Amino acid sequence: MPTDTEVLIIGGGPVGLYLAALLLQDGVSVRVLEQRQTRNLHSRAIGIHPPALEGLQHIDIAASAVQEGVQIREGLAVSGGKTVGTMSFAGVSEAFPFVLALPQFRTEQLLEERVRQLDGAALVRGVRVTRVKDDGGQVTVAAGPAGEERSRESTWTASFVVAADGARSQVRGLLDVPVRQRNYPDHYLMGDFREAGFYGQRAVLFLEPGGIVESFPLPGGVRRWVVRLGRPAGTAAPDELAQQVLRRTGSLPDARTNTMVSAFSVRSTMARRMMAGRVFLLGDAAHEISPIGGQGMNLGWLDARALSPLLQAALAAANPGQVDRQFKEYQASRQRAARLARRQSEINMLLGRPLPRPLLDLRNLGISAAAATPSVNRWVARRFTMQELDRQPAWAPLGLNGRSRLT
Known part of the structure; x- marks a missing residue:
């Protein structure tokens, strides 16, 4: 049956659910269409x-x-069994002086619980969008049960549509939004294993001649290991990953305790525009960047936080021209943030590539000197924790209690 709403969000992952919660708690009517019937229980981001x-x-x-x-309040850089430098996150935020490690499925559960608390009918699972039509005054979306005939499609109408449907966005394709894509010579194998008890709650980067190994703590006594490879992994197997970690670091994760293993090659995809009339692209649908550095999901949330007050203002705008200008400023601002995030991920990958021992030793000396300089250490910590990507334009209020309005 036809369904009307103020904002229709396509994609019920972490970014779509976060935007839904922001809008719902400020009184906007929202529906979220999600293709998956169940949540992916891998840890992922x-x-x-x-x-x-x-x-x-x-x-x-x-x-x-x-x-x-x-x-995670501290990171270590280790090479050849010796600590090269440390980085503290103590000064990056008064409220949250750390990076929080939490599996994505649990983050999504918390978001979904909040959305359902605000509106028990907001999230609609098991539907796939097939058509999007913007007539200038509203957007009509056709969607039906995933994998079934179009005869069972429903029609949804909304004042605005937001596509948060991932890096291979169906909506982006339906709108023919062009993208710029880069492929990188970086390939990784990662997996989660029972913590052996060596590093506690610290993140560790092993800078070795064969390439970087990254290690991060997770709840429940689990630790993630990520190994940089010279070529795409043929298969993703816990034993192979454990042996790679052993050869480079001397630590041997217990393959019998593995709960997730995956291989990936890195690319970036930037949509040439984040807006198409009354349809907006959000998160990975607008900008896919390297997972190295863990910026993607966070960048999508920052996009959503900036977009929410503008959508609310547009729904009640007496001057559509003014709102259009603010939307364009939003797009320019968030595209700049995405480019900065991509550049940071490229630096992260560059630091993790293989080097012969003399050049590696020279690079490690530079890292050690930087880590020992408090001002540089603080600057690097702020860059790593995405402080530079959270500069909100003057028109984007951070207080979201009650419907925001442009003045």
Whole structure:
């Protein structure tokens, strides 16, 4: 049956659910269409940076996330069994002086619980969007049961549509939004294993001649290991990953305790525009960047936090021309943030590539000197925790209690 709503969000992942919660708690009618019937229970994205935690605080789930997650307050750089440098996150935020490690499925559960608390009917699972039509005054979306005939499609109408449907966005394709894509010579194998007890709640980067190995704590006594490879992994197997970690670091994860293993190659995809009339692209649908550094999910949340007050203002705007200008400023601002995030991920990958021992030793000396300089250490920590990507334009209020309005 036809369904009307003010904002229709396509994609019920972490970014779509976060935007839904922001809008719902300010009185906007929202529906979220999600193709998946059930949630992916792999850990996937695990890092929540301080600006994103501040965003989660706006929808009252930050405290629950912090209670369940692991607070990473320090990172170590290690090479040849020796500590090259340390980086503290103590000065990056007064409220959240850490990076929080929490599996994505649990983050999504917290978000979904908040959305359902605000509107029990807001999330609609098992539907796939097939058509999007913007007539200038409203957007009509056709969607039906995933994998079934179009004869069972329903029609949804909304004042605005937001596509948060991932890097291979169906909506982006339906709108023919062009993208710029880069492929990188970086390939990784990662997996989660029972913690052996060596590093506690610290993140560790092993800078070795064969390439970087990254290690992060997770709740429940689990640790993630990520190994940089010279070519795509043929298969993703726990034993192979454990042996790669052993050869480079001397630590041997117990393959019998593995709960997730996956291989991936890195690319970036930037949509040439984040708006098409009354349809907006959000998160990975607008900008896919390297997972190295854990910025993608957080960047999508920052996009949503900036977009929410503009959507609310547009729904009540007496001057559509003014709102159009603000939307264009929003697009320019968030595209700049995406480019900065992509550049940071490229630096992260560059630091992790193989080097012969003399050049590696020279690079390690530079890292050690930087880590020993308090001002540089603080600057690097702020860059790593995405502080530079959270600069909100003057028109984007951070207080989201009650419907925001442009003045």
